Amino acid sequence: MAGKGRVRLVDVAEHAGVSMKTVSNVVNGYAHVQPATRARVQAAIDELGYRPNLTARRLATGRTGMIALAMPEIDHPYFGELARHVAEVAATQGYRVIIEQTLGDEAAERAVLRDREAGLVDGVIFQPMRIATLDIARLHRDLPLVLLGEVEAPVTTDHVMIDNVQAAADVTAHLLAQGCTRIGFLGMVEGDITVTNSRRLLGYQEALVRAGLPLDPRRVLTVGGFTSGDAAAAVRAAIAEGPAFDALVCRDDRFAVGALAALREAGRTVPDDVAIAGWDDSALAQWTWPALTSVAPDKHELARVAFDLLVERMGGAQGVGRHRVVRHSVSVRASTAR
Amino acid sequence: MAGKGRVRLVDVAEHAGVSMKTVSNVVNGYAHVQPATRARVQAAIDELGYRPNLTARRLATGRTGMIALAMPEIDHPYFGELARHVAEVAATQGYRVIIEQTLGDEAAERAVLRDREAGLVDGVIFQPMRIATLDIARLHRDLPLVLLGEVEAPVTTDHVMIDNVQAAADVTAHLLAQGCTRIGFLGMVEGDITVTNSRRLLGYQEALVRAGLPLDPRRVLTVGGFTSGDAAAAVRAAIAEGPAFDALVCRDDRFAVGALAALREAGRTVPDDVAIAGWDDSALAQWTWPALTSVAPDKHELARVAFDLLVERMGGAQGVGRHRVVRHSVSVRASTAR
DNA sequence: ATGAAAGCGCTAACAA
DNA sequence: TTGTTAGCGCTTTCAT
Numbered sequence: 001m002a003g004k005g006r007v008r009l010v011d012v013a014e015h016a017g018v019s020m021k022t023v024s025n026v027v028n029g030y031a032h033v034q035p036a037t038r039a040r041v042q043a044a045i046d047e048l049g050y051r052p053n054l055t056a057r058r059l060a061t062g063r064t065g066m067i068a069l070a071m072p073e074i075d076h077p078y079f080g081e082l083a084r085h086v087a088e089v090a091a092t093q094g095y096r097v098i099i100e101q102t103l104g105d106e107a108a109e110r111a112v113l114r115d116r117e118a119g120l121v122d123g124v125i126f127q128p129m130r131i132a133t134l135d136i137a138r139l140h141r142d143l144p145l146v147l148l149g150e151v152e153a154p155v156t157t158d159h160v161m162i163d164n165v166q167a168a169a170d171v172t173a174h175l176l177a178q179g180c181t182r183i184g185f186l187g188m189v190e191g192d193i194t195v196t197n198s199r200r201l202l203g204y205q206e207a208l209v210r211a212g213l214p215l216d217p218r219r220v221l222t223v224g225g226f227t228s229g230d231a232a233a234a235v236r237a238a239i240a241e242g243p244a245f246d247a248l249v250c251r252d253d254r255f256a257v258g259a260l261a262a263l264r265e266a267g268r269t270v271p272d273d274v275a276i277a278g279w280d281d282s283a284l285a286q287w288t289w290p291a292l293t294s295v296a297p298d299k300h301e302l303a304r305v306a307f308d309l310l311v312e313r314m315g316g317a318q319g320v321g322r323h324r325v326v327r328h329s330v331s332v333r334a335s336t337a338r
Numbered sequence: 339m340a341g342k343g344r345v346r347l348v349d350v351a352e353h354a355g356v357s358m359k360t361v362s363n364v365v366n367g368y369a370h371v372q373p374a375t376r377a378r379v380q381a382a383i384d385e386l387g388y389r390p391n392l393t394a395r396r397l398a399t400g401r402t403g404m405i406a407l408a409m410p411e412i413d414h415p416y417f418g419e420l421a422r423h424v425a426e427v428a429a430t431q432g433y434r435v436i437i438e439q440t441l442g443d444e445a446a447e448r449a450v451l452r453d454r455e456a457g458l459v460d461g462v463i464f465q466p467m468r469i470a471t472l473d474i475a476r477l478h479r480d481l482p483l484v485l486l487g488e489v490e491a492p493v494t495t496d497h498v499m500i501d502n503v504q505a506a507a508d509v510t511a512h513l514l515a516q517g518c519t520r521i522g523f524l525g526m527v528e529g530d531i532t533v534t535n536s537r538r539l540l541g542y543q544e545a546l547v548r549a550g551l552p553l554d555p556r557r558v559l560t561v562g563g564f565t566s567g568d569a570a571a572a573v574r575a576a577i578a579e580g581p582a583f584d585a586l587v588c589r590d591d592r593f594a595v596g597a598l599a600a601l602r603e604a605g606r607t608v609p610d611d612v613a614i615a616g617w618d619d620s621a622l623a624q625w626t627w628p629a630l631t632s633v634a635p636d637k638h639e640l641a642r643v644a645f646d647l648l649v650e651r652m653g654g655a656q657g658v659g660r661h662r663v664v665r666h667s668v669s670v671r672a673s674t675a676r
Numbered sequence: 677a678t679g680a681a682a683g684c685g686c687t688a689a690c691a692a
Numbered sequence: 693t694t695g696t697t698a699g700c701g702c703t704t705t706c707a708t
Contacts, residue, residue: 008685019695024687032693051456055396056685059700064393066436074425074437075418075621084413087439098404099412099437101425118389119701142344228625257625264627283413287566287595289602289627346701357679362703370677394701397684457685679708684701692695 007050016044027052064122067310070100070112071127071148077253077282078299079127082148085303086125093311095122104226106130113139123310129194133157144313146306150196157321158309162297162328164196168203169210171277171295171330172249176211178338180247180275183208184219186255187234189226197251200279204249218243223255231258239266246274247336253278253285256292260335275336290334301326345388354382365390402460405648408438408450409465409486415591415620416637417465420486423641424463431649433460442564444468451477461648467532471495482651484644488534495659496647500635500666502534506541507548509615509633509668510587514549516676518585518613521546522557524593525572527564535589538617542587556581561593569596577604584612585674591616591623594630598673613674628672639664 009027013020018041025033026041033041044050058064069086071079087097098121102108109131112124123144128136133152136145140157147159175183185204188197205215219242223234231250235258238245250256256278263274270276270290278285281296305324347365351358356379363371364379371379382388396402407424409417425435436459440446447469450462461482466474471490474483478495485497513521523542526535543553557580561572569588573596576583588594594616601612608614608628616623619634643662 009687010685020686021688021696022694025694028687034693037693051452053397053457053685055393055402055457056700057687058393059391059397059702060685060687062700073422074412075415075422077413077415080413080418083437084411084439087412096436096438098434099421100434101422114389119391119393228621257622260627261625283566284595284622287599287626289598347703348701358702359680359704360678363678366703372677375677391701394684395703397686398701398703400684677708680706682703682705684703687698687700689698690696692693 007048009050009052012041012044012048012050015048016041058119064120065094066096066098066121067307067314068098068100068112068121068124068126070102070109070124072102072104072129074099074101077284078280081282082299082303085300086307089300089303089307093307095307102129104129110135110139113143113145123314125306125310129192132193144310146310146313148302148306149194150199152195155321158313158323159321160302160306160309160324160326162302163325164199165203165206167279167295167297167328167330168200168249169207170203170328171279171293172204172207173211174293174330174332175247175249175275175277175336176207176213178247178271178275178336180338181213182216182219182243182245183213183247183249184221184238184245186231186248186250186259187221187223189223189251200249200251216243219245221248223251226254228254228258228261231255232262233258235259235262236266239263239268248274248276250276250278253280253282253292253294255279256294256335257284257288260288260292271334271336271338275338277330277336281331285331286333288335290337293333293336294331296329296331298327298329345386347388347390350379350382350386350388353386354379396457402458403432404434404436404459405645405652406436406438406450406459406462406464408440408447408462410440410442410467412437412439415622416618419620420637420641423638424645427638427641427645431645433645440467442467448473448477451481451483461652463644463648467530470531482648484648484651486640486644487532488537490533493659496651496661497659498640498644498647498662498664500640500664502537503541503544505617505633505635505666505668506538506587507545508541508666509617509631510542510545511549512631512668512670513585513587513613513615513674514545514551516585516609516613516674518676519551520554520557520581520583521551521585521587522559522576522583524569524586524588524597525559525561527561527589538587538589554581557583559586561589564592566592566596566599569593570600571596573597573600574604577601577606586612586614588614588616591618591620591630591632593617594632594673595622595626598626598630609672609674609676613676615668615674619669623669624671626673628675631671631674632669634667634669636665636667 009020013023090097125146127148150161150164221234224230278292278294281294285292285294347358351361428435463484465486488499488502559572562568606612616630616632619632623630623632
């Protein structure tokens with residue numbers, strides 16, 4: 001029962017008959033240590049089972065070697081995959097990732113930017129949902145920060161996104177190419193203050209206009225929440241009372257999955273009666289029935305670029321905010337194949 | 339450009355004209371402080387924008403207020419949901435959770451138990467996949483640890499699980515009640531050394547025997563990996579060459595989803611030709627077509643019990659390992675409704 | 677109720 | 693190449 005962290009650097013030093021500095025040199029792989037000394041120290045380390053106390057090291061160096069990844073939900077397919085990529089990218093440079101779940105709670109989002117990260121992490125990658133960008137500028141002080149997702153970022157803050165307008169236009173154009181003419185948008189979310197939705201809606205509208213098609217506002221469905229069930233309810237309501245549509249551009253794959261279920265219930269066939277396109281290209285997209293066409297952000301690239309920007313900030317870079325756009329594609333599957 | 343953590347306790351003390359101790363008392367909500375003093379200190383804190391340095395606090399107190407949750411994959415639906423529950427439960431007691439992804443890598447799993455956690459977290463909740471239980475006993479030293487999942491835990495280590503034998507028997511019995519008689523098991527995974535699979539297989543077999551049905555080893559499918567695609571391939575192969583089956587008990591929902599796709603491809607109807615039951619009752623289960631019957635571990639309870647055990651260990655409890663079994667149920671949906 | 681000072685375990689100048 | 697020592701910012705006895 002040695003007790004966690006019981007063996008200290010000084011214990012090893014005594015045991016090996018050298019100074020703390022020498023032990024520290026060995027532990028940190030400093031080159032200029034006599035082989036004999038190194039061996040003796042290493043033996044003492046092994047014998048005593050020494051592990052450096054990371055907290056103490058942090059206090060001394062001012063570095064934690066950790067970054068925080070803050071996002072709305074850890075169990076959302078997209079965010080889960082993104083987290084995996086960020087963790088992998090960060091690991092290549094020796095960083096660990098703390099995942100912080102905000103659950104779309106504004107207080108939690110503020111906390112991300114304030115005291116909670118004080119000295120805990122060296123930087124933060126943050127996908128906000130509720131917090132306004134001006135608040136971000138005001139709150140984030142000097143904590144290195146990179147924003148994810150399409151926010152109206154203040155100029156002092158880096159951020160990484162895909163071109164949501166273009167991507168929405170791309171997927172809508174794909175639907176048009178399949179012969180769809182009454183394309184709906186699912187959907188605007190009540191209470192969602194991010195510009196993500198409006199950007200996607202804009203791209204969808206641009207593609208329609210470009211094709212010479214009318215914009216029917218009744219084909220833009222409003223959804224009461226962020227779950228598949230909320231989306232299904234919206235589609236059910238639209239079927240009951242709304243105008244006919246022969247395709248739906250969905251805000252994300254979870255909405256698309258809800259749409260598939262609602263259409264099936266109503267006896268509509270996908271893609272023949274209604275083509276369905278999702279967004280995120282999450283792992284589940286290829287296993288729905290029919291398999292889901294989906295906008296595919298390059299998640300790995302998103303993670304890599306965000307981390308690289310953050311590393312620069314953590315290294316002290318002080319310039320204005322950089323805005324990086326990462327490429328996307330449309331993964332075409334059966335749900336839109338006519 | 340105040341610099342992160344630039345304002346220190348001593349700065350606040352000076353500004354307010356009191357000692358560090360008094361500021362510390364205010365920051366930590368110590369009761370015996372004169373209201374006037376408290377107000378003055380609080381004003382200084384607000385004015386200077388002071389945030390306590392958590393690393394320094396940790397070094398002084400020896401507590402980090404964080405626990406690690408180590409599991410194979412963060413983007414697996416089950417683990418994502420579990421992580422969410424653990425984070426929620428931990429937050430109620432002021433703990434934060436670091437999520438550690440092992441990707442089923444043995445070295446990563448060893449690291450979880452060793453130096454990586456030195457001083458980083460107060461305890462670890464760990465779902466191992468590759469590491470043998472004896473190694474766990476040898477490596478974990480004095481780090482408070484709770485194991486998740488059905489491992490042959492050494493007596494010194496706490497662990498929490500559901501009764502996999504019983505759950506497999508339950509879902510198999512449900513299938514029998516639906517009139518299925520040629521029930522298969524999908525599947526044994528090559529290279530999986532955990533006992534999870536064998537426990538589930540055992541429950542499946544027990545239920546068949548209890549019903550007086552023969553055990554046909556050819557109905558136990560072997561899968562080459564952990565993805566839906568691997569499962570789909572196994573089902574395809576079984577359809578091509580294996581014996582007929584009218585139901586499949588699947589190792590998890592991802593396997594079940596792969597089975598649905600493979601059966602559809604082959605022109606088999608679910609549930610009429612083949613009933614499908616998954617495992618984990620993840621969010622996607624209700625959105626597949628047909629909706630998936632699935633074994634439902636009580637994930638919240640799993641998280642709660644694991645965290646409670648861990649809290650006791652972090653408080654210094656030294657007894658032998660406790661083994662806790664959490665309740666499960668079977669969420670019945672269309673994929674088994676005949 | 678508040679202050680003074682000794683650590684917590686490590687790193688990093690600065691010396692030797 | 694190795695040793696000495698002064699911090700890192702906080703908590704926490706022990707005084708007052």
